[in-house]
Amino acid sequence: MNKLLFSLVLAIPCLVSAQDSSGRKTGDTVRLFRSMDTVSIQARRHVIEVRGGKMILNVGQSAAATGGTVLDILQHAPNITLDPNENLLLKGSAAVNVLIDGRLTYLSGQQLSNLLKTLSVESVSRIEIITAPGAQYDAAGNTGIINIITHKSNRQGYAAALTAGGGFGHFGGQTTENLSGNIRSQHINVYTDLGYSKRSLLPYRTNYQRSSFNGQPAVYDRALTNPFHTGSYSYKLGVDWTLNDRQTLGILYAGYYNPWKRNVNGPTTIRDTAGKILSILQNRDFQNEPSTSNAYNLDCSFHLDTAGRVLTADADYISQHNQYDGYVGNAPENAQGQPQGAFQQLNIHQPSYIDIRSIKADLTWPVHAWKIRTGAKFSAVRIDNNFRYDSVAGGLSYFDSSLSDRFIYTEKIAAGYASVSRQWKGLSVEAGLRAEHTVSEGNALNTAQDNKRRYLDWFPSLSLEKQAGKQHRLSLTVSRRINRPPYGDLNPVRYISDPYSYYQGNPNLLPELAWVGVIGYTLKSKYVFSFTYTRQNHLIAETAFINDTSGALVVTNANYPHSDRFELLTVIPVEPVDGWSINLASNFNYTEYPLILATDSQQVRRAAVDLTLSQQVRLSSKSSFELISRYLSPHTGGIYLSGHYFSVDGGYKISFRQGKMEGRLGFTDLFHTIRYSGSSLSHTLQSGYYNTPDTRRISVSLTWRLGGQLTQGKARTLDEQRRL
Template identity: 30%
Template structure:
């Protein structure tokens, strides 16, 4: 209680700092209007000193266009008014001489569309853009991403890889926190992949890759943060856009969507709906050799999947601008998705001379249904012109999923005759997840160059997974208790942070400290296993930037991060590929902790050289274990003692000609693992690199083209060796209908080279597998914008549902 009272006192003190009265000061009154005589409501108003354009105060006009600045000292000033869709307008210089009040002439704003009527803008942001603390993929205007979903776009991101189980990695490291519009998604890898597949590129503005976040962010994500920013309308009145597209690779793909935004007076209503119907083919080739006593058994397995995904995602929100400084909003997000799939699998078992002994043929059909509802209420207020700001979010989300798969296993001798009776099995995987979260963030500017941020967040998560395994016996389905499992997981995380930012001449400093307490309980009802945890961890962060001269800048960052296990990774149920191969959860999996260091040099605010070093303890990594006697191979996640990585990165954008720009990114790193695993010692490491090049071509005032190439070299990850992977993508864009419409054409993986090849020879294992997905596709889309071009954007805001959603699985 004493600590809580101290924090409350600090908060109140920060809230009241700066409320100092002044003598011989003046109140300035003014009004901003549009050229047609209507008021410029909620415009941004800034007061500057005339002598050197130093910012004095800032604020907003009210719903009648009026504004006021209090306690202004004597001097010469001017005011600037800015409003989306209109030119920034400055007042004439005026003098303040200690009078009680000063009424300024009305400031008239000019419609930006009229002043720019004769100007044709052909420049656009590059697909890849490097900023001081992050790398940005500008998806909105790129023709490379037409018809793609968010997961497919991330496969093109510099340094980002996605494995066969949909695990995201940055710079070769897994443990990435994915956020949507600044809010964590609270999903595990499989559920996150499902959501990203149902997020079309037409709904994405940009993607930010952040390697060393500050203490303000959740401490999750040892590899960094990927923030996906969705599109928001930026105008007044009613406007929106519609889109439709189609694609084909080996299967057909269709998508359509609509975005709407309406703003009137103090109310802003916005929403969107997207539908997708996408087929996908994939194949897996698995080979392994098992040595037991004097015998060798070779397994050769080929599996082909065909899936069709129907996705419906929707969002609706309302913002109420109660005053120029206070906004209250509610937001609803949801989706309903279904997957219909089938697979055929054949496994040949042979002796050491590869003479066929027996085989298994497996056919399966599965249905998957997922539903998610997420609600957010948000309150944001600015207390004064100094910039004291408070934001509060309350969130609730529920998730329902169910998979139902039927498999028929047939057994044959080497001559093709029946070996034994067929086995028919059924998997049913109903799951339910409930997430509640609340957070508050307060920003206090200590001075013009310094600010203090303080915040709190709590989340409560409950997951209920009931895996049911049944056998068909005498034409009746009978539940197999030994292979079924009911798992309930409860988790509460409480966090608080302090973050201080300041600028001292040419030096920028940021220091932060975050504390997170985790209380969890994993209960395998079927196995009667309960794992309780309660721990408190501290997460410091530091960022220093030094401007050496106009063209030279140095940067240094450090942060400590945590990655908690995905909810389903803690569930000890078994997911069977066949009777000799399955995957199981690990209820004793611990979180992993990472210390990340990075130094950077930037030349002319464009070219960047970076050096980084990361060390992770208790690294969560997938391994396989093999029982030579039973010939069974199990895949599961365990904690490895140490994972280390150090590397160098280079970012070099340049223009070859006036209409041809190139952005190159190269990362070279050495990654190593050290740990004892099931009685064997792992010491593995390899130098690897990732190179990406994105090129933009301006063909005319209304057309452009793009090309991107990505190469990931081979690397060692845990006990596995991963072979190189690369791909080339092309895109073309043509503006039509007076630039209100656009046609985009893209070809993904032009030469069909994206294939995953992974192997291991660790301990007693000799395993290799290749997976090929349907990556070579041709996509065409059309987008049309309609309505007024002066409607203000819906607010972009971060809710509290972030890290938890990253840990849900389908």
Template identity: 30%
Template sequence: MKTHFTKLLYIILFVFTAGAVNAQNAKTTTAIHGILQNDQAKPMDYATVTLLRAKDSSVVKGTLTNDAGKYQFEGITAGRYMVKATTVGYQPAFTAAFEVDATTTAFTAPVIKILQNSQSLQGVTIIAAKPLIERKLDRTVMNVENSVLAAGNNALEILERAPGVTVDKDDNISVKGKQGVTVMINDKLTYMSAAQLATYLRSTDGSNIQSIEIITNPSAKYDASGNSGIINIKLKKNKLSGTNGSLTVNAAYGKNFRDNTSLTLNHKTGNLNLFGTLSRGDINRENLIDIDRYIDSASKTTYFKQKTTMLNHIHYNNYRFGADYSTSDKNTIGFVVNGDYTNEYNDNKSTTYLGLTPAANDSYQNTLTDMKQTYRSISANINDRLQLDTNGQALSFDLDYSRYHNNSDAKYDTYFFKPDGSSMSAPLFLTNQTPSFITIWTQKADYTKQLTKTLKFEAGAKFSSVKTDNDLQAQINNNGTFVNDTTRTNRFVYDEKIAAGYLNLGKTFAKTSVQAGLRAERTSSTGNLVTGNQVVKRQYLDFFPSVFINHTLSDKHEIGISYSRRIDRPNYDNLNPFRYYLDQYTYEQGNPFLKPQYTNSFELSYTYNKTINVTLGYSRTSDVSTQVLLTDSVTKATYQTNLNLQSQDSYNININSPYTIAKWWTGNINATGFYQKFKADSLLGGQLNAGKAAYQIRATQNFLFSGFKAEVSGNYQSSLRYGIFDIRPQYSVDAGVSRSFANKKLNVKLSVSDIFDTRRNNVSSHFQSVNLDIRQKNETRLGRLTLTYNFGNSKIKASQRQTGADDEKGRVKSGG
């Protein structure tokens, strides 16, 4: 591996050197730059822009506009040219022909105005929009803003529909079959574990989401965490001016009722821009779990049949507000404050039958769990963006502070019965409280400079400090009095500091662009199991290289290749050795000795006509952290934890293609095939060397008729193998319809998720001493009605400020 990478670096160095020599001997060239706008003079982002020779319309170069609608062509010799712009849903647009002479080093092309591709169908005006799925140079984008299904759904439910993304029964997110995904909100990592992230995403209204970006091979500019890449959820950038906003009200019903309301406001006066969002909601949901398992001991085999009903109620209040102030044309300072105030109540009823044969039980027990959890958080960001010159030289700073206070009060009442229903023994009453505090500080700086017309330099540094304090206080009933339970009471304190820096260098040739980067991260951590007097200290320095090469074969054919190395540090909750009980025979426990895992990823991509995208990927993860089930032959308990296995090899192919059947009927299909192989020389007393091929297909149909917009989406995932778990197939169908009223200010949307109520999470594991089958059914079939009203003026773009708090938030534990 190291030899191959060294050779690759030599190749990149040769390419850069050859480019520099050629540049010294080349003719004087010009940089042509310009801007693309719509008919309302608003910038058009990520449109295709092509430089043509005026005499014969032959293609010279092609590129994409950035998020400000700007584009640039480098290294253009003297001649007569014109520029063509195209994007989905708009008519092609051209500039007038213009002359570039040999004495000009920079030329501003005329502004391009592009018009929407409107067409009349039986007296109804139909305006094409961005496709649901788009493939860009380094990422796949799901345009949620245009989706009927976005209304009424929360962010987690929308994320489950993104290409190649799955969410399992424990809310772990996978991309192309691989776990270890890093989730960002507006380019800022969430600093939350799977459980807390799920709670946050469930409380985020889908109508506030603009798009979801899936970045499977990130550059050195991003934090090195996440072995299967990054999911970036982009919230809407309000482009209205003056005082404006929107109000969304949503109601949904399946087996239980849920509702949410959100209000967004923006105001701009002179150089000051204010923005804010308030949201509240109630989520009621049911989760059914059946577990069949058996445990072998020296003298006998015990069979367990467990049925659990989990009723969950979440009430949340979220807020986000901030401001930007332009001190000059080149400098903008700002701040953002986010807060969360969530209460969660869990009422679980579990019945477990025990016997020496599967058919007959010798006894059974009922466990009633009453759990109240609170989540309080506040995050603040101060930022400064300084444009040093007009050639793209810029400097930015971010300072972030986040504090989480989570608390859980739980009661476990277990009653024991004989097969005839009579009492078998005295009941067992347990209680516990688990206050948790997490504090995060981060400082980040980024610098960008255009060294030459074709050579771009980026550098940055970041420091983060994290402290978590978890105190489990457990009690057991003793003759009517609750006393301290020393077998469960524990305190775990974790400190972590990470210092990081990166360098990126990008070179553009006529049809090829190359970017090479290197990121270094030094980690120092201390895990202190206070009650058990166990201290785990670690210090390590890691380097994370990345290389990206993109080449345009012709107007319709593009290829790319990329490589990156990444790390996944254990989530804070996975390090915490506390036990979280479903009943006395089923619980979850952390592992303070978990090590970080490292992944080397390669990806080859091909794009045809900017629409059909094919990617091939391979990655190898060492010390892979994997969820496993262990058994205690003495207590008969089965518990879930995480262990480091030897390695994971992952192969995948993804094909995405939009299509048009008729003027009123468009669609998109995304197919992913993957194979994963896990290896461990020693696991539960045996060797693990298992893998299985699997696939996922997602198809979406969009319809426009008589003023209505409709969408139908279907998803199928085949059975797959993950570690010691076999996961059964999953499939579902969703549909929705919407229409606008009151001059498009009021939008009404009706949708149904999982129409046929087919989505289930069924898992089995039969490895060494583990023998169990799990059948889980969440409340997935929901009918939703959503009303959205937009109000205010429209001209000046409001702000959606990004911050610098990155990797650490992604590892916080909470409920949900």
């Protein structure tokens, strides 16, 4: 079957060549749009573009984005991947800001992934990836910013889009429904977006570790099935008022609800070094974690004159509640699989309450040929996480004080910035400076661990861009960034897998500081080359060690002294024949950092490559086919060397009824080749994992557009990073 599918993939160029020879006019192709600010790298308004220092995914143009979610389409972007837990990574790091319409999501890890799964790709206009933001952007996020722009019409009248989709994979089906629209008059615009996504998946997870069992060397092998179900709801309602020619006022409410749950089953098999089974542990891990989020925003803008002087202000309040209930259970067996003891169970109750408040103001003030920007912001965060473990024995529950704790975290950030920019003939310059003063406290009440920090950091930035003739453009950007530890990683409680493996937070994590420099060159307004150097101090990355007392594998995050990363990104578009567009995006990178453990010390050096080949075939003026192939070579991340993987996604798109209806048929991971694997880089700690996600799926969707055409939403000033 895989050979047949692979043959079809290779046959695409032949099909296109045959179509081209049929006499279709070359004039049917929409030519590349070329200007100093825009570089289009595929036919029409293409799936991937590079504009003004941003890499842009035009989601609406992708036939592969069928019945899927924003999390699915993000994996088509160069440098964006997922880790084995579906955490979003940019350039291999979780130190990235994720925003929706310029607004902070305030989520990370599994919660962020769950939110992105609720957002239908049909509700999104484009996704921007900014790797070197200026002083007007928050300094958080060492690897950059991902800004998701949703649809909204700027024309008077009404516009709406209704999408329904479904699909299936190895384990179960999926459904996606979305309604987005707005009604605009001369002075008022009311817009909304409602989404629902339901999905059932069955990934397989295996991992191993070498430690000891009853005083002798042993190997622990885990083989787990991890079925989980998610049915996520997202909802948004906003109003924009144009009070007069110079003043606008906006109110926005956005929320989501996700009743996420999973049920993990499988054995931990303990063997001696010769392979003889010493013991077996049958595992059960049930998690029921419904989460809700409610966000409110008030924004206003004042055009002080007609010369471009503008004052804007935003106020935000976000409330989130996560209710985690479940248990971890283990049934010991002997080598023959016979029960060897009573079922051991730990019940888990973990309510988490999060409140976030922020207010900001920005002023743009042109002075002759110069443009001056300045602004200030204050944000306050409070998190209350009560983590309770109860041991169950004889049908009775007993509070386990050694594992339970209550963690309260507060953080206040006061920031201010100023920047100045100017354009000369063929040259544009922008320089800025941002200051952020942070006061934080993480208090684990039961263990009396109270970590207080107060620090002031300065973040300069510089951007130069030179247009040399009509075919050459050079750019240079330099900025200093910060990555504060995710709130959950500061919580010292344990997340237990079985008696021999658990994750534990690290309350002593320090913020990660980085210098990022990018040199860019664009040839003929379409061929893009960029070189990036990133120097990170106090790098936050995963590490692991063996608990000397219990022999358990302990996974946590730690600060590595520093890291150096060099990257060469190239974007090469070609059009072999009329109607067949090819785009090759390649990222060659080299990473180096010291790996320092209690029993091991070495210098990690690793080169890697990330290749994305996108092909678009325009079958007619109303239909197209897209194929996206990606290869990611082995790459480093903290203590682990992650394995390579290859994937092929694609889809067919057709519009009818004068463009009012659009149908899509898509597939992901065609050959089921995506694997998340890794092994320890340490000479003394031997552990690793090999996970098979449930990613080979086929989907179909139908979109019905009413009224006018939805366009991109209002791009607001970007906010601080998500760290929950």
